[in-house]
Amino acid sequence: MAKDAGAKEARQTAAETEGGGRRTVRLVAATAAISALAAAGVTALLVNVFERKQEARNPFYRVVEISDETEDPAIWGKNFPLQYDGYLRTVDQVRTRFGGSEAVPHTPTKADPRSIVAQSRLEEDPRLKTMWAGYAFAKDFREERGHAHMLDDQTFTERQQVVVQPGTCMHCHASVYLPYKRLGNGDLIKGFEAMNGMPYSEARKLVAHPVSCIDCHDPQTMQLRVTRPGFIEGIRSLEASRGVADYDVNRDASRQQMRSYVCGQCHVEYYFKGPEKRLVYPWAKGLKVENILDYYEEVKHKDWVHAETGAEVLKAQHPEFEMYNQGIHARSGVACADCHMPYKREGALKISDHHVRSPLLNINNACQTCHKWDEGEMRARVETIQERTFELRNIAMDALVQLIDDIEAARGAGKTDAELEAPRKLQRRAQFMLDFIEAENSMGFHAPQEAARILGKSIDASRQGQNALRAPAPPAAPPLESPPPAAK
Amino acid sequence: MRRRTVEAVALGVLIGVAAGVGGYTFAYAKGYSYLMNDPAACANCHVMSEQFSGWTASSHRAVATCNDCHAPSGFLAKYANKASNGFWHSFAFTSGRFHDPIQIKPHNLEITERACRKCHADLAVAIEGPSEDERNATSCVKCHRSVGHLH
DSSP states (O other): OOOHHHHHHHHHHHHHHHHHHHHHHHHHHHHHHHHHHHHHHHHHHHHHHHHHHHHOOOOOOOOSOOOOTOOOOHHHHHHOHHHHHHGGGGGGGOOSSSBOOEEEOOOSSSOOOSEEOBHHHHHOOOOOHHHTTTTTTTTTBBOOOOGGGHHHHHHOOOOHHSOBBBBBGGGEEEESSSEEEEEEEEEEEEHHHHTTTHHHHHHHOOOOOOOOGGGOOOOOTOBBBBOHHHHHHHHHHHHHHTOSSSSHHHHOOOOOHHHHHHHTSSSOOEETTTTTEEEEOTTTTTTSHHHHHHHHHHHOOOOOOOOOOOOOOOOOOHHHHHHHHSSSHHHTTHHHHHHSEEEEEEEEEEEEESSOOOOGGGGHTTTTOOOOOOHHHHHHHHHHHHHHHHHHHHHHHHHHHHHHHHHHHHHTTTTHHHHHHHHHHHHHHHHHHHHHHHTTTTTTTSSSHHHHHHOOOHHHHHHHHHHHHHOSOOOOOOOOOOEEEEEE | OOHHHHHHHHHHHHEEEEEEEEHHHHHHTTTTGSSSOOOGGGGSSSHHHHHHHHHTSSTTTTTTOOOHHHHSSHHHHHHHHHHHHHHHHHHHHHHHSSSOOOOOHHHHHHHHHHHHHHHHHHHHOOOOOOOGGGGOOOOSTOOOOTOOOOO
16 A cells, blocks of 8 residues: 555656656747747847948949930939939829820821820810911920920921921920030030021931930039020020129029029020021010010010911910919929929938929928828819919910901901001910910919919900900000019 | 756846847947937937937027927826837838828827927917817917927
8 A cells, every 4th residue: 555655656756857847848948939039029120220220321322433424314323223213204194183194095107106195285175276376386286294205205296297396496305415515516505506507307316315314413513503505594684684794503503593493494485586596585574474575575576477367476385484483482492393303211311303293293292391281182272273273274265266266357358467466466465475374384383373463464465456456446556564573 | 967057047048148139239229318308319210310400400409309399298208208109100110101201190299289388388378368178279380380390
């Protein structure tokens, strides 16, 4: 009995010891596993902190040499891959309520090998054909696309088949900094003058890229610079009208001004002066629409003779720089790039977004950095301005078409040139003012009240033109009133 | 050596390694700086650089640090808030999931609105009356957005 009990006890102890050993092993294994996980997690955090610290050092790798002779943006892109990536995205076609573009399929032909184009504005609003009767724009006018398309869309537009365009167009449809310098043997202005005088097809052979890095950046310092002679001379004439002599934009402009001026190199009203087709920005009297009209009266410029009325009329061309300068954003020191190329974060780097596009496609970065309202509210505010401008624009368009019809009828009924002088002058005025807003790519947003003011004057000029047709004796055209002076 | 001793040493090594790696990471990430009041700590990770450089040029740079406007008063409340914001900010920054430009959360905005009144109570009462009901409170930063930093 006792022996039995002893043996049982021994067996129990052994089992207990064995069981206790197994338990300890399991405990140590579990602890090891948990602390291994914890250590792995903490190490991952350590590496993450290390990586973030590296990011914050703003690394810049100069993998290729860039000189003032490097035209190809892909080479610049090796040193600045993030900026280049954005630049490439300007191929995108996205609609906004009043702008952007839609990809429309196009059957490639010998004359126009494009398989995709943008929607036709002439089909959207046939009144434009009446406004531009007798001018190439009545033949083909499509919604503008992104920077990537600027050269092709200019090369293949049907307008090329109606008129022989000069080489001047290259100034803004291609990267011309180097072609100008080569043509002028190092002298930008001489090269500019030489290309202006060429036929378009000949000038086209000298250029290879749409707008590129070198057109806005100094290759050594990456600082912004103006390379377009049209703007260099235009801003000089504008500053002279303000009493500033010998203005040199690359010497005298501030960094923030440059963030608008590089865009103003091309997004402006212009005309081709004289038989040498020199590109001129008509700013010698100021940037407002009346200043520009005054200037055109003085130099007796006309773009074409209207086919239906015989009036000597003008074509306004995308005066974004002029309109933006009348608006509240310009007054607040906000530059084009602040909204169209807003800063964005790439890791720890802060770069300006080189995907140049409508701020409405990028409301978060473009608007909400300053405006603390939600995205829907910001869009609603912009579109309210645009809807109102659009309504006025349509009223002005109808008024102009009616004036054109009336002058055409009066011409048919045998009215003399002397009798038609005042109505034609008023048509020229009404049409230019309407086109100034129509051609400007913001549907009034860049300067809402200025846009409304100009459209109001356009409507008034159209109706005055109709009154002048009805007058018993041919009246003189009323003088063009000056714009209200800007507040100091 | 007895097996118990070996096991104890093994356990000690494991705990020591975890503590060492953790401690090093804490020091490397300047974890201790978050317990202090120096505004530079808030810009340890570059995400707050804009706010920090904005503050150095702001009207309040000489009279208020980050904590004065962004942490509640009272020792416990302050460190509880720092712990919670610290954790969520680190989580957002490490995972890369946060709204950019940075936007303040409603709860933190309330803390800031109350912080204005720490110094400007007389002014606030003169505007709002002596009501304790926060629903009657006027938002200070709606108009005075740039006193601390603009963006």
